[in-house]
Amino acid sequence: MVIGAGFTGLLAARVLAGRFDRVTVLERDELPSGAAHRSGLPQARHPHGMLARGAEIVEALFPGVRAELAAQGAPVFDFGAGFATRLPHGWAPRCPVGIEVQSFGLAHLEAVLRARVRALPGVRLRDGFVVDGLHLSADRRRVVGVMGHRRADPGHMPVRIAADLVVDASGRRSRLPGWLTAAGLPSPRRSEVPSPLVYSSRLYEVTGDQVPDWSVSFEMTLPPSVRRGGAAVTVDGTHRLVSLVAPGHELPPPRDDEALRRFAASLRSPHFAEVMERGRPMSPVHRCVVGGNRWFRYDRLRPRPGRLLVLGDAFCAFNPVYGQGLTVAALQARLLARLLTTAHDPGPLAYRFQRRAARIVLVPWLTATAADAGWSVEPAGRPARMTRAVLDVVLRRLPGEPGLYARFARVQNMVASPGVLLRPLLVRPGRRSGRAFRAGPVGPPREG
Numbered sequence: 299m300v301i302g303a304g305f306t307g308l309l310a311a312r313v314l315a316g317r318f319d320r321v322t323v324l325e326r327d328e329l330p331s332g333a334a335h336r337s338g339l340p341q342a343r344h345p346h347g348m349l350a351r352g353a354e355i356v357e358a359l360f361p362g363v364r365a366e367l368a369a370q371g372a373p374v375f376d377f378g379a380g381f382a383t384r385l386p387h388g389w390a391p392r393c394p395v396g397i398e399v400q401s402f403g404l405a406h407l408e409a410v411l412r413a414r415v416r417a418l419p420g421v422r423l424r425d426g427f428v429v430d431g432l433h434l435s436a437d438r439r440r441v442v443g444v445m446g447h448r449r450a451d452p453g454h455m456p457v458r459i460a461a462d463l464v465v466d467a468s469g470r471r472s473r474l475p476g477w478l479t480a481a482g483l484p485s486p487r488r489s490e491v492p493s494p495l496v497y498s499s500r501l502y503e504v505t506g507d508q509v510p511d512w513s514v515s516f517e518m519t520l521p522p523s524v525r526r527g528g529a530a531v532t533v534d535g536t537h538r539l540v541s542l543v544a545p546g547h548e549l550p551p552p553r554d555d556e557a558l559r560r561f562a563a564s565l566r567s568p569h570f571a572e573v574m575e576r577g578r579p580m581s582p583v584h585r586c587v588v589g590g591n592r593w594f595r596y597d598r599l600r601p602r603p604g605r606l607l608v609l610g611d612a613f614c615a616f617n618p619v620y621g622q623g624l625t626v627a628a629l630q631a632r633l634l635a636r637l638l639t640t641a642h643d644p645g646p647l648a649y650r651f652q653r654r655a656a657r658i659v660l661v662p663w664l665t666a667t668a669a670d671a672g673w674s675v676e677p678a679g680r681p682a683r684m685t686r687a688v689l690d691v692v693l694r695r696l697p698g699e700p701g702l703y704a705r706f707a708r709v710q711n712m713v714a715s716p717g718v719l720l721r722p723l724l725v726r727p728g729r730r731s732g733r734a735f736r737a738g739p740v741g742p743p744r745e746g
Contacts (some may be wrong), residue, residue, distance in 0.1 A: 310631055344618075349711040377398070385696055443461045464606050478733070484602075491667040607647075626659060659709070
């Protein structure tokens with residue numbers, strides 16, 4: 299049983315269908331037949347991206363999905379050539395790096411995956427169903443199902459559904475910690491690094507000679523110095539989804555169109571203001587709180603009931619501005635698939651999965667939280683300080699070093715280990731000696 303029919307839940311259902319006779323996916327929303335937005339996924343109105351590693355995994359699970367999205371207008375392009383990235387210290391090089399990526403709207407991606415999952419033998423998507431809690435064995439050592447009710451039932455008549463394995467893929471809105479507490483079990487410790495960022499996003503139609511020469515434009519925030527940024531993503535050939543990002547008190551109200559234009563014009567990248575000026579608005583301005591980074595340590599929970607595992611944002615949710623969430627969820631789905639090939643009992647499987655899923659999370663967590671620690675007045679821990687120091691050196695050198703940027707692109711897309719960046723950082727540009735390049739304190743960005 300899978301709780302949640304979003305991106306993570308659909309990947310989990312696909313993997314489980316290869317080993318279980320029956321898979322039931324429970325979703326509290328009434329699912330649309332196509333790519334329409336739904337209330338339980340407000341973030342779908344804002345830009346999303348899938349890193350190259352995640353796209354490879356999704357393509358392996360659903361062969362042909364990239365071509366299917368491309369047929370709907372979602373462009374495929376080289377990451378280095380198609381991205382126009384304004385870094386804190388200048389523009390990233392615009393040159394091919396040999397990494398293909400694709401931009402799309404999240405609602406379109408989910409619609410394609412949902413249709414594929416519905417067609418799988420033994421899989422049932424049960425929408426409009428609210429899960430209210432876990433059903434445990436008499437000794438509370440394992441989960442044997444869930445309790446819930448139909449949203450359309452005015453009396454909320456309780457329904458019990460049995461399962462050999464329960465997967466929580468319900469995202470940031472997961473209620474699992476409360477369910478564990480209600481069952482008399484400990485809830486997981488939570489690690490959290492907040493972010494004050496808020497999105498304001500709007501869809502624009504851009505046609506004719508006004509179409510930009512980039513597929514995605516991105517201006518990076520890097521607190522405390524660079525507090526404002528943005529993203530513009532090609533949804534199809536003529537539509538760009540533009541998002542302005544800043545701490546909530548700095549971002550103009552969604553209905554103040556003129557103030558939003560002035561905000562866009564104040565950014566270092568001109569691309570957002572250009573799309574807003576030349577394009578035709580196709581939606582209202584949607585505002586969304588980013589939410590920061592949050593990791594529920596289910597991998598360390600003792601005791602924890604067997605036959606229960608947690609994927610995606612329900613386990614570890616990242617600041618979405620860094621674009622890691624979809625790929626981390628895909629990596630966890632691939633891990634589950636591998637463990638299922640040798641698993642004979644769902645109980646031990648859940649324990650092994652959660653420990654190994656934590657290893658997948660660790661590097662993206664350190665990267666995101668090291669950057670976001672700049673929002674806090676509290677001193678960061680040593681791992682975050684070290685990661686931030688290396689990040690600062692990399693970001694200062696990227697604009698003038700295409701070779702280093704190509705390596706950075708591979709790390710950013712999770713197709714290479716961060717270790718590939720270490721050697722270029724140990725040597726000053728233009729020197730042959732191995733003289734160390736010492737990371738200095740984080741300072742304000744240079745103009746350029």
